[in-house]
Amino acid sequence: MSVTYLEAIREAQAKLLREDDRVFIYGQDIAGKFGGAFKATKGLAEQFPGRVLNTPISEDAMVGTAIGAAMEGMRPIVEMQFADFSSIALNQILNNAGTQYWRTQTPCPITVRLPSGGTKGSGPFHSQSMEGIYSHYPGLVVLTPATVEDAYTMLIDAVAIDDPVIYCEHKYLYYHLKADALPTEKLPIGKARIVRPGRDLSIVTNSAMVHEALAVAQQFSADGVEIEVVDLRSVKPLDTDTVLASVARTGRLLCVGEAFPWGGVTAEVIARVATEGFHLLDAAPARINAKDTPIPYHPNLWSEHRPNAKTIAAKVRQVLSE
Amino acid sequence: MLQTAERGASTSKNGPHEKYLEAFRIMLQTRIFEEKLASLYRGGLITGGVYIGRGQEAVSVACGIFLQEGDVFAPLIRDQAGRSAFGEPLVDVARTYLGSRSGPMRGRDGNIHRGCPKTGQLAMISHLGAMVSVVVGKLLAKRMKGEKGFVGLTTIGEGGMQTGATHEGMNIAAVERVPLVMVATNNHYAYSTPNDRQFACADLVDRAKGYGYEGSSVDGTDLAQCLEVIGAAVQRARAGRPPQLVVASTLRLAGHGEHDDASYVSDDIRREPFAQDSLQLAEQLILEQELMDREALQQMRAELAAEVDEAVATAQQEDTPVGSEEDWCAVATRSLVDQPALAE
Known part of the structure; x- marks a missing residue:
């Protein structure tokens, strides 16, 4: 089943x-x-x-x-x-x-x-x-x-x-x-989850973008780059501790969100890491969101409007190169 | 459409409504109390606004006086009389206006944005019409829980009647067939805007039919009529009739708030019959029909003034809230506070 x-x-x-x-x-x-x-x-x-x-x-x-x-x-x-x-x-x-x-x-x-x-x-x-x-x-x-x-x-x-x-x-x-089946265990509300452990960069994301991030992490793994993926699960309250612990391990942060770019979850995560964990960062934190336009109808436009494996991978490379 | 009562008809034929004197007492208390609040405001002792119901006491008292334990009341900005009739202690009003930490709102919200949901009195938000569907939800839940014989009453003005939330709330009440009474007071000015820029229908009560409500009109200056018409609407809702819309006509005999001199109110409109003061008219009727004599009225006034003074004095002696002792926690579930450090 x-x-x-x-x-x-x-x-x-x-x-x-x-x-x-x-x-x-x-x-x-x-x-x-x-x-x-x-x-x-x-x-x-x-x-x-x-x-x-x-x-x-x-x-x-x-x-x-x-x-x-x-x-x-x-x-x-x-x-x-x-x-x-x-x-x-x-x-x-x-x-x-x-x-x-x-x-x-x-x-x-x-x-x-x-x-x-x-x-x-x-x-x-x-x-x-x-x-x-x-x-x-x-x-x-x-x-x-x-x-x-x-x-x-x-x-x-x-x-x-x-x-x-x-x-x-x-x-x-x-x-x-x-x-395979309905779960018998759970994480409490307010706790983020490390969906994939890594050492080179943390992608902090939520909702469907977790799966885009995992695909990118998989891709980089073939080249020996290990990306840690953090699924926030709960946006409010936001599990700052788990995010900071991840950044402490990797030194690099990329936030990925499907929402529009002004403010929002990715900006909040970066603000918290920058204010509470600046010393943990080896490179400037980065983020990638949807574009600042209404969400387009046509699939050709829509797939470019939101973050996708290609654009996320490009951002990962940028953060790793710093 | 249900019949509209004639001015004073119920009192002249059958004697006064059984609640007439009780209602009058609350109206008078409200007037004395609100004058006191206005004077405290002018003296700089109240922070924020003061919003009074001068001219609307008859409609408002009739909204609260027929409600019982288990009923729901969602008053608005000019409903001190109705709130008192529903059982709100005067001292809680004084506490909210004066920012006592002992009041129901403890300084977190002020003036008319107060309530005590566990007693059935909801705390309004400023966005007009937003409380209508909340009352519907309370009533729906009571029905789901198997309670019987309850009603909900909410008030609105001719301005508030024009919001989308009011429309959605009125409609969903009829769809859910909950026992709702909606009392809309047309006091002819929504802040400074007269009727011709608020609506274009002949009479707001005509909307009752469109929503599947039973509608009635009432002269808001006539206490006897307000008691009769609103009392009957409450009774019909309680008996399982469709939701009720009562439209009252008055003039707001004050500014929108005490900061407003209402200089935009025209002289012509001040001469309209609906511009009369319901409290004065009730007092005249009481004297004409010898329900009380002047001396007894004077005595009542003195007693009420003492009650008001006591409520205000109590609130003034209480501590005001202190930021360093506030818990700064907007959620009921403490473990789910975001950034606990910011709450400290």
Whole structure:
């Protein structure tokens, strides 16, 4: 038996619905036989009547409703159809959910699932990676699972957390990643993972870019260059200690992110390493992100817009040559 | 459309609403309290803004007075009377305005951005319409948990009625068929902007039909009518009718906040019937119908002033928050604080 990343998300939700009466799922087109635009809830509405609910096309009200329900003791999961559409709900997420505990000491345990990142032909409004925006604001936990195992355990953990959690699931990984079985062990939220040990350079990355980085590391290994790949897993909180420990081993840092280049996760990681681990660096830290344009539709443009094995490899060479 | 009551009809025919005097007392307390807050603001003793509900006390008190334990109330900027009717202690208001560390917001948020979610009173955010769907979520969860007989009431203005969040929230309430009462007060100025730059429909209550709500209109200057119409809307929601939209008409008899002299309010509009002061009208009715005499009113006023003074004095004696003692932690899960060093 094998499990895809998408199936892991569905199985996690089935487990949550089965084991916790407080859990319900709220989103567009998720109920009935349809089971969501990506089928992440397929079969769940039939299995758990009244707990997988279709909503109007109202991202703001979907999250507002989840906030109210969470404050009343429920554990709602909101499925955004695409991460990009969560911009409509930014106000509720940032200003209502993100400030609630600080202001009123009332926990607001919502989980917002964002089908994130680019796939061929998806264009400007169905491809965005928004973890940087959400991480900028206080009061939120932001997760970017990059493996089947993490997709499963981190979603279960997300719902258990007493705070609003932004769970960024990568659409490209939905069908491309497979594991033999659902995991029986997990890393805690807030811990990064060394996915590949190395000694010459650290690539710190997250979500689908972890797999691009691994491909590049593989390529360099043939030439005797050992790249360490760090999967952040959780963007907020960010596991600075694991990143610094990696840089201490390699002396060189390249951050790779699929999001737009201004600010964001890669900039934050470099800022922390530069301020807390400047003495560990043998070369200037580097980063590579998507280009500073909207995400293009055509595959020829799209594959150049985001970091890819070729551009990452070129950056690796540059950092190694310093 | 449900019928709109005639001015004073309920009092002249059947005697005053059973809650009339209780409501009046809260209105009067609110007026005295808000005048005190305004004076503290002018004296430089309140940091941030002071936002009062002068002219809207009748509508607001009617929003809070019919709610019970287990209900949800999401008030807005001009709802001191409703908050008090719902049971908010005066001292907590004073604490929030004066920044006491003992208040419900402990200096982390101020003035009207206060609440106590565990008692059912939500803490508004400034983004108008954002609380509508939060109330829907509270009600949906109560239903999922098997609670019965509850309602949620939220207030909005004619300006706030024009946001996308209000539209989404009103619609999702009807889709979920939750027992929501939405009371929209058209006080004719959204900050400085009059009605003709806010909406172009003949009457905001006409929107009720479009959302699948039952709608009613009320003269917001008439306490008897506010109690009757809003009370009936609460009762209908509690009985399982569709969500209720009540549109009240008033004039905001103050600035947007105490920093605002409201010089943009035209003289013509000040002569409109809806520009009358609901508190004065209620007092007149009380005297005309001999529900209380002048002496008893004077006595009530003195008692309320003493309550207000005590609340303010208590809050003034309490400590204000101190940055070095603040935990600077925005998440409930301590182990998930990002950069704990920055929180120290």
